[in-house]
Amino acid sequence: MKIAVLREASTGESRVAATPETVAKLIGLGAEIAIEAGAGLGSRISDQNFAAAGASLGSRVEAIDNADIILCVRRPSAASLAGARSGALLIGALDAFGHEAEIAAFAASGLTAISMEFMPRITRAQVMDILSSQANLSGYQAVIEAAALFERAMPMMMTAAGTVRPAKVFVMGAGVAGLQAIATARRLGAVVSATDVRAAAGEQVESLGAKFVMTDALKDASGTGGYARELTLTEQAAQAELVAGHIAKQDIVITTALIPGRPAPKLVTAAMIEAMTPGAIVVDLAAERGGNVELTRADEIVEHNGVKIVGYTNMASRIPTTASQLYARNLLAFIETLVDTASKSLAITWDDELVKATVLTRDGAIVHPNFTSTATLPPKNVPLEPPPRKVADAPKGDA
Incomplete structure (x- = not known):
């Protein structure tokens, strides 16, 4: 062999x-x-x-x-x-x-x-799940990239010269990448909030010490297998209104809504960016599919009204030694x-x-049952990014 x-x-x-x-x-x-x-x-x-x-x-x-x-x-x-x-x-x-x-x-x-x-999301396949292993690192690296560009300290600091307020970080999406971003931002001392269209995600978000933000008009958009279903036009409008009001107060925003094979849903408009404070940072983890942010450009850092939008299309590859280690173990487990x-x-x-x-x-x-040579799009009920398997498997942040 x-x-x-x-x-x-x-x-x-x-x-x-x-x-x-x-x-x-x-x-x-x-x-x-x-x-x-x-x-x-x-x-x-x-x-x-x-x-x-x-x-x-x-x-x-x-x-x-x-x-x-x-x-x-x-x-x-x-x-x-x-x-x-x-x-x-x-x-x-x-x-x-x-x-x-x-x-x-x-x-x-x-x-x-x-x-x-x-790879199916079943217990025996967890160790082979490349989406989860690489999304986990992408969420971590998104915060590191944001912190490097942010021109202020992340944690609250109490010094003889005065108190420095902590950075405010908003994570859009509480799947694997989103939860790791929350945990990493918390470890760096930021005040973190997050949103997700799945009501069940609130438990994971709050377990990491972050505030869960969700509009009452949405209630819940959970689909099968822990993934999100498509929102109705009314739900989209309510979610956009909530996001617009919240983003204006944030220093760092990380978006994670990535749909394999489909254009990424637009979650952040140019008007929302313009409402943010100059010096704020937005990291778009869906840049490879057009981005969640209207102003994202693939593999570029765009500055608009003093706000920087990071559009790296392969975030896991920016931490290649660790990413290769986990990816190679995923493949080994499958080959076994x-x-x-x-x-x-x-x-x-x-x-x-x-x-x-x-x-x-x-x-x-x-031969794949859900894929043919004439297919153009995957089924609609696909992950915005891999959902966590259970709360116990989610990365833990500082309390």
Whole structure:
């Protein structure tokens, strides 16, 4: 069994799909590991580190030659995998919705494409959940980026020269990224408030010491699986009115409403930005899908009326060493379910719920039940970002 690890080609992508830790564990499963030279450099992992763990290094052509499994972070082009054997598993964050032609190309080439974003939210799959692991880091890093740009101290300080008031932070969305942003801002000493269209999110928000803000007109917009349903026009108007009044008083705003494959919902208008105090910071975690903020520009920091809007499209990649560590462990946990430990070879159970949920292409065809080559959008009831599994699993902030 041979496993290849690709060097990421996407601009700004610093993560890698394996680490020396996971390489050693994969070798323990009976795998031969071939790494494309330079794959870990963006995450401060040298080729020598991988070699010391037991991997071989070479070109992409050499790495994928006769590989049974090919690991990646972002979707590579089918052309870049020419030479991979038919039936090889391509495992990574393949971002299928909106990129139907690329997925069809994987099918045509005979690759079995497995998209880790489709991992079901069940107990046994928690350790394989790349959406949660990377959203967790994105929420943390959003606060760090905001604090770096904020030209004042975050916590309250009582000094001989006077008292410095704490920064006010408002988090829009209380999924995994939102809860981690709340916890991080609280640790830095800010006064934190948050909103979410799901009434149940209030318990998680308040457990972290933040104030939960929700309009009475909304009541609750919980959908299936802990995700949010679409709001009615009346509910949207009520939520927008609440947000407009609250944002004007905030120093830092972090938005997290990201819908895979769909344009991000616009939550913050230019008028709301103009009502904020000059020097305020807005971090838009949905920038890769057009942003939650009307003025967001992908991978830019825009300044409007003295307010800075941060539109980084790959926040987790700005903390690549930790992000790679967690992502690689997610992949390792999934691969362990595909390997027979006795024979140390691939033994895939195709009707396993994890496999059925994540396999996009197999035997030259697109096989995922919710995805076809003609699909243009995912189902409407998809996460704005991964909801927490339960209160006990949420990151804890200072009381």
